[in-house]
Amino acid sequence: MSLMLLIEQALNGLQYGVMLFLMAAGLTLVFGVMGLINLAHGSLYMIGAFACAAVAAATGNFWLGLAASLAAAAAAGALMELTVIRRLYARDHLDQVLATFALILVFSEGTRWAFGSFPLYLDIPRALAGPVRLPGGIDYPLYRLVLIGVGLAVAAGLFWLIGRTRLGIRIRAGEADREMIGALGVDISRLYTIVFALGAALAGLAGALVGALQSVQVGMGEPVLILAFVVIVIGGIGSIKGALVGAILVGMTDTLGRFLLPIAFSTFMERSQATSVGAALASMLIYILMALVLVVRPGGLFGRA
């Protein structure tokens, strides 16, 4: 194992974490501001990927697809908020879970009805294909470097939006005391629709960007959704900073665990067995991390305990 390989794996972990952040940011925003558990967040990720794949296939242009994914996911999010989610704010979390779980089924079978059961084709834009040589002689895929850049730019944009703009002030105020800002004349239901559509657009963006690397298929959002929940629990529910730190922590832990644990076990075990045990333990690692964080800080790293 060389130092270069370790650095490359750390980059992979960072990139994975940044992608998780795009999912988790929308989820934590909605949860923090509106107090809503949205299980259908993964469906918005899927909608983004399908919109991008369909438009890219029809026009031959990935960037048009990317724009379409943002528009489609935001529109689906706004529609969801206006028709279903709006009725759930006053209900308890169990009703929200039930209703948004039903939305997963509706979106999954609706997508299957529209696009069929076979995975769609979506490739990396040609300008970003292939590896580039980094200082130190690491060949690293350009597209993944761009993903890291996009994710960090979105994080910076969100910090600016929440911390420095009028909309951000209202979102934070809504988080603190929704009755009071309603009484001060802010149209709270419009604010909620905007926040929800923003979260949906982030999920759609993640779906389109990741869809180019992975398989665009029905049900692609649910595994990511579970990880996004782990991220926001670790980071502290409602905190964008927590989502960023949590996502990078989860991405690093998962990638480095998968890489290092089998090597560690093979120092004292037979190889076949070591890889199997190491892989099994690596898949538990992020949940162990989550448990440890909750023991030390029950509200998450940046949450209100």
Added chain:
Amino acid sequence: MNLKATLVAAAAASLGIGGAALADPVKVGMITTLSGGGASLGIDTRDGFMLAVNRAGNPDLSVVIEDDQQKPDIAVQIADKMIQSDKVDVLTGIVWSNLAMAVVPAATAQGKVYLSTNAAPSQLAGKGCHPSYFSVSYQNDNLHEAAGAYAARAGITRAFIMAPNYPAGQDSLAGFKRFYQGEVVAEVYTQLGQTDYAGEIAQIRASGADGVFIFLPGGMGISFVKQYADSGVGLKLIGPAFSFDQSIIQAMGDAALGVLNGANWSPDLDNEANAAFVQAFRAEYGRLPSVYAAYGYDTANLLLSAMDKASVSDADAFRAALREADFASVRGKFSFNASQHPVQDLFMREVVREGDILTNRIVGVAIEDRGHAYEDECKM
């Protein structure tokens, strides 16, 4: 002819409906995956099976189809319902080994015939073999064995091998190593359902291997192949057909070109039955068939051939008729061994582009007349 069949024949003759003994209606219960991420496999199984049923037009054969959602508990519920209220004679269609393990032993214990269109775990091939269980597809290890047997011939002398960490993944690597002549430089287990392989690809680059064997079915394979192509590592890829089948490679695009995959069927396999199958499937469904469709089609034809020879009410005669495998398989050579699994040629295919679609083409025979590794454990 045993007593029961004689009585049935006598009764039929006395009622003036000659030939009724062979025309007992057969009801088939198909349990397969028609929704969720694995639906494309079940849909192809169903479409291949129903193509053969519709082409034969046998009025004595009826089929009920239900979706198992890729969940073992649902599959068990459906099987119970099909056996108890639909009164099916034959069950078929399960794609996944864990679902097959939940359904098959109970169904065969109740005297139902089970014809496997895909899943064929080692437990059911060896110690758990049963006179009413037939695998029409293969034994699970076969396609990995084909890849292992061919890898050295394809110039892979130092292999990096990789599969998800679950029973079928562990069987896959064992199957590959059973016939592989070269050296295995690294063995890696990934998570089941993993979608990002950057970490594994970095390990491949650093491993000093000259070829990579992967078993990553469904979406996992699509993700890996796209990411692998983009990484520029460029070592030869080899795997079983599951990772490079018709339903999957379109979504991989050009990244899949040139990948070698072990199979027991290919759309270009040169025999009359196969040419007719591929043409009819394309005409009916407007797409090329996958291996799952081919297994479904063969399974229905096997069943139809047995219906011509024996009545389903005479279990022993019906099973003997199935064992004869007297049908024109799209795989060409096809017979059953004692454990009622196929003996067949295993091929190596390569992903190629034909016009604007990607498909597979045979490049050589990997193993001739292959049965399976668990034959000796079957006491039947």
